[in-house]
Amino acid sequence: MWKWLHSYADPERAYKLSDKLLPWLAITAIILIGLGTIQGLLFTPVDYQQGESYRIIYIHVPAASMSMAAYMAMASCAFIGVVWQIKTADWAAASIAPIGAVMTFIALITGSAWGKPMWGTWWVWDARLTSELVQLFLYLGVIALYASYEDKVLAARAAGILAIVGVINVPIIKFSVEWWNSLHQPATIKITEESAMSSDMLYPLLINITGFGVLIGALTLVRFKNEILARNSMRLWVKDLAMNQGEK
Template identity: 50%
Template sequence: MWTFIHKWGSPKWFYSMSGKLQPWFWTVSLLLIAVGTLWGLAFAPADYQQGNSFRIIYVHVPAAFLAQSIFVSMAAAALVFMVWKIKIADMAATVMAPLGAVMTFVALFSGAVWGVPTWGTWWMWDARLTSMLILLFLFLGVIALRGAFTSRDSGSRAASVLAMVGVINIPIIKYSVDWWFTLHQPATFRVTSSPTMPAEMWLPLLIMVLGFYCFFIALTLMRTRSEILRREANKRWVMDLIKEAH
């Protein structure tokens, strides 16, 4: 088991195996997102209070879930890099940050659009919204730190520290609706209880969430492969790949 995990720390092994897995994740993600979008927008019933405006949930919730998961994954990769000095972990953390920032922005923007008919305003300094805005700043800070140093290793270490410290914001986001008075509704999915929506509404949402996660995995594999080629350009096996491609 540990031998298999250790192999993924090898840039050559990771490049080879991720190339085989990547098409599967792209296919599954596109299929799930297509099904979830069609089901959620065309066939799911309108909400009895919010009408059709609730349908933005099929973008807002998956984006918010994924943004938080990406930051946790990035922090975990940063920890692996700092403790075990595994280069692949740093490469993965590097490529995760921009997608995490985009997903956080999508969650904030879609939430603002949803807030107009629901709350009557684009923005409130709500605990959930504010902590999500902080998450966006953390992603941007990680990206900026990587480019702020002339040494790539120094930038990686600084970004890793910020990611590991910033992960404390994730439980704040999750439990903000329980800890403080907030306009934001409670979580749609809970492990300890059944969904608060009928099945014809939450099933397409679940499909969209799974589709977003598969998209994240596929994109991370693809961009990590590119990062490997960029950083390992002087290695013999990369040169051989380039020769084969030509």
Template identity: 60%
Template sequence: MWRWLHPYAKPEVVYHLLGRWLPWVTLGAVATLSIGLIWGLVFAPADYQQGDSYRIIFVHVPTAMLSMSLYLALAIAAFIGRVWQLKMADWALAAIAPVGMVYTFISLFTGAVWGKPMWGTWWEWDARLTSQLILLFLYIGVLALYHAFSDNRTGAKAAGILAMVGVINIPIIRYSVEWWNSLHQGATLTVFERPPMADSMLYPLLICLLAFALLAAALVMQRMRNEILRQELRRPWVKAQFAAELTEANNGQKGQA
């Protein structure tokens, strides 16, 4: 198995592989995001209790769920980087953390906007909200540690340790509404039970979940390509890549002229 995976530990191979997949993932993200948001925000029926204010669920729920999923991916990359000393896993920290941080912030912001008409306040030190805020601080801490050292390996090691330690917050977020008295409602989507909502609300929500997942994947892939170029800037293959792209751009300009 290691022989099969070994080529994908090479930065040049990963860079070109991500480049081939990126346009398709981006196209899928744009298409599903357009369908899901238009369906959910325009055509889905209003909730019988919350009215139209519930529609923020089509952004809040996907970003909240993916903020945890991205942190798990971050912790896995950190574990691989520490155990097998793979530099590509270390670089994945820099690619995943900013996307997860933005998703976490969006989930907190949309939750506050949703909470104002429902709870009568923008913020409560509720167990779910507080643990989600801690997740945001963990993302910020991972990024800060990654860039705090002049030596990339040292920064990646420190950031990876924080990422692995912080993973304990994920089950706290997930089960906070069950372990403590909480204003926050229970899980909207579960694996083993059908959500108690109409299909006209459920289907656009599932599409939005897929859309935000594809969007996160596209952003991580682009950031990973950028990080590879930053780390490998003096390598011959990077110089050859820049030369090829410059030649292609010049040929395109000549063709238009």
């Protein structure tokens, strides 16, 4: 059943697939984020408790939720690379790490900006904020390990093991507001229950969350393509690709 997927362990096939998917993902991300952000910032009603300041959720919540999704994707690729020794999975993990780190940083910055008017301070060592900060350090650790070894196979093993171990932090981020007393508000989007937000506020948020996810996919493909080219620069198909690009 998985033979079709295993075939994309071949760098050339993985590059061609990424090249085909990238424009579609990029266009979709621009449309979704543009639509969700404009709707959320300009046309949703004012919150009766938080006023206009709540609108930062249309950036903060997508960045925070997708930072965790990106970490799980990175760890999954790292697991495949460690267990089945598939190099393209290692390259994918290395491609996701900086993007996930940026998303986590955006979540922390926007969360601090939101916390100032709500809590009266930029930062507290709240369970949710602290575990999100730990996630940023995990991303940076993966990036540092991948860059610190000249032997990229060894680098991928070390970075992959850290990424896999760090998965334990993801449920801590997700459920921290339920497990401990927290200043951070509980989840407003719920799968099994009715969401706490009204639909005219919720739909733009869901659009932006989807858009951020697609954006991560598009940016990952850009980096993934570069990783493939960097690791296969001496292959004939890469040389042919460079010659064809030079002729255009």
